[in-house]
Amino acid sequence: MNSQDLANFKVEDYNISEEYGFIHKNPLDKLPQYYKPWMDIAENLTLLIETKKLRKEVMQMPQLGLEHLTDKREVILARVLLSHIVMGYVWQDGEQGAIKVLPQALAVPYYQISKVLGLPLIMVHSDFVLANWKQKDRLGTMTIENLSTIVSLPGGESLQGFVLVTLLVEVAAIPGVKAVIQAVKALLCEERQTLLQAMRDIAQSINKMGEALQLMYDYVDSDVYYNKIRIFLSGWKDNPSMPDGLIYEGASDDPLFFSGGSAAQSSVFHVYDELFGIHHQPESSNFLLKMRQYMPPAHNNFIEWVKGVPKLPEYVQRSGDLDLTSAFNLCITTLTEVRSLHIRIVSKYVTSAGARARKKELLAGSGGQQMQERGTGGSLAMAFLKSVRDTCKEGLLQNNTAADC
Numbered sequence: 001m002n003s004q005d006l007a008n009f010k011v012e013d014y015n016i017s018e019e020y021g022f023i024h025k026n027p028l029d030k031l032p033q034y035y036k037p038w039m040d041i042a043e044n045l046t047l048l049i050e051t052k053k054l055r056k057e058v059m060q061m062p063q064l065g066l067e068h069l070t071d072k073r074e075v076i077l078a079r080v081l082l083s084h085i086v087m088g089y090v091w092q093d094g095e096q097g098a099i100k101v102l103p104q105a106l107a108v109p110y111y112q113i114s115k116v117l118g119l120p121l122i123m124v125h126s127d128f129v130l131a132n133w134k135q136k137d138r139l140g141t142m143t144i145e146n147l148s149t150i151v152s153l154p155g156g157e158s159l160q161g162f163v164l165v166t167l168l169v170e171v172a173a174i175p176g177v178k179a180v181i182q183a184v185k186a187l188l189c190e191e192r193q194t195l196l197q198a199m200r201d202i203a204q205s206i207n208k209m210g211e212a213l214q215l216m217y218d219y220v221d222s223d224v225y226y227n228k229i230r231i232f233l234s235g236w237k238d239n240p241s242m243p244d245g246l247i248y249e250g251a252s253d254d255p256l257f258f259s260g261g262s263a264a265q266s267s268v269f270h271v272y273d274e275l276f277g278i279h280h281q282p283e284s285s286n287f288l289l290k291m292r293q294y295m296p297p298a299h300n301n302f303i304e305w306v307k308g309v310p311k312l313p314e315y316v317q318r319s320g321d322l323d324l325t326s327a328f329n330l331c332i333t334t335l336t337e338v339r340s341l342h343i344r345i346v347s348k349y350v351t352s353a354g355a356r357a358r359k360k361e362l363l364a365g366s367g368g369q370q371m372q373e374r375g376t377g378g379s380l381a382m383a384f385l386k387s388v389r390d391t392c393k394e395g396l397l398q399n400n401t402a403a404d405c
């Protein structure tokens with residue numbers, strides 16, 4: 001990348017903004033009247049799933065075209081609604097009752113809309129979190145009390161908490177995203193003071209992300225997450241419950257395989273890994289690279305843009321500047337701490353809650369669950385997360401005294 005590329009950089013080209021980072025600005029919560037069948041199902045989705053009536057409703061749904069969607073915000077909302085309906089349809093009857101064919105009235109518009117947005121045929125982080133929020137008081141701020149989801153899934157308050165806490169992590173990342181752009185510019189123009197400030201802002205923002213992540217403990221019950229919520233995020237790739245994938249009737253005769261929704265699809269962490277020059281172990285890196293295909297393409301392009309800049313750790317190391325080194329290492333330490341906190345959360349919400357669920361099943365004499373300790377994205381969660389955290393920590397630069405941190 002050179003100064004010409006920098007001059008051509010426009011934040012809007014990457015569907016990000018200084019006010020919202022990767023979060024979709026002011027998502028719509030209503031579609032035009034023509035789409036009433038989708039809106040009606042989406043509004044009652046939780047109840048329809050819990051009473052096991054969703055599949056019947058979808059079978060009676062007319063096949064609607066996309067021609068009445070007049071702008072991008074409507075297209076995004078339609079994708080959010082359909083994604084949730086798809087997940088509900090597939091998993092309504094639990095792990096043992098997954099379907100093999102998605103009916104045409106759902107599969108065809110879902111295929112078309114996904115093609116328009118460049119997204120895979122499954123619900124992703126941007127459907128579940130980034131575009132799935134509204135403010136109760138539109139003039140208020142993005143606090144958890146003032147937020148709710150547009151469309152929900154089973155899990156009650158914990159489901160709300162799970163989506164909204166994840167959204168708050170993205171909110172906390174907003175100043176960091178802005179500072180990344182400043183850091184890149186400063187790096188290219190060799191403006192030491194701006195680079196130093198940008199790295200300090202990034203570290204502060206990562207720290208706030210950790211504070212937001214911590215709220216998971218207050219708003220999400222681990223048994224509800226494990227037993228009710230998790231299944232609706234699950235995919236049909238590397239999932240023993242759906243070894244044959246999913247046929248999208250009228251759109252694809254061959255079954256297709258997709259990983260489930262996971263915040264591993266959040267672009268923020270990928271941007272930091274690229275900026276800080278963190279190279280994960282091959283298996284972890286493969287999984288994370290695959291997750292980039294589950295992001296809005298413009299966000300993925302932003303990660304690529306950051307990847308294309310001169311290497312920050314090498315620049316800092318070469319400079320021999322203790323302040324720069326210290327600020328860089330603070331970023332790495334803070335990111336490592338957030339990843340360690342995330343591991344503790346996974347230990348509570350997946351490992352311990354899973355052990356409890358299996359014990360209960362054994363006592364009741366029922367069959368074991370298939371997903372067990374796999375993440376919703378399909379990874380073998382703990383080994384993967386520890387490898388990612390440990391590689392992150394290895395990004396620390398030499399020449400830093402304890403006092404600097």
Ligand code: HEM
Pocket residue numbers: 165166169170213216220225261262263264265266269339342345346349350374375376377378379380381384385388389
């Ligand atoms: C109860 C809450 C959560 C649980 C149980 C959880 C679980 C997991 C699991 C199992 C993985 C492994 C990949 C997969 O197969 O999905 C993962 C990856 C990941 N999660 Fe979460 N997660 C939670 C909340 C969050 C939140 C709120 C964020 C931040 C937005 C987040 C960010 C990530 C990232 C970035 C990865 C990729 C690994 C990394 O870069 O460190 N997670 N999560």
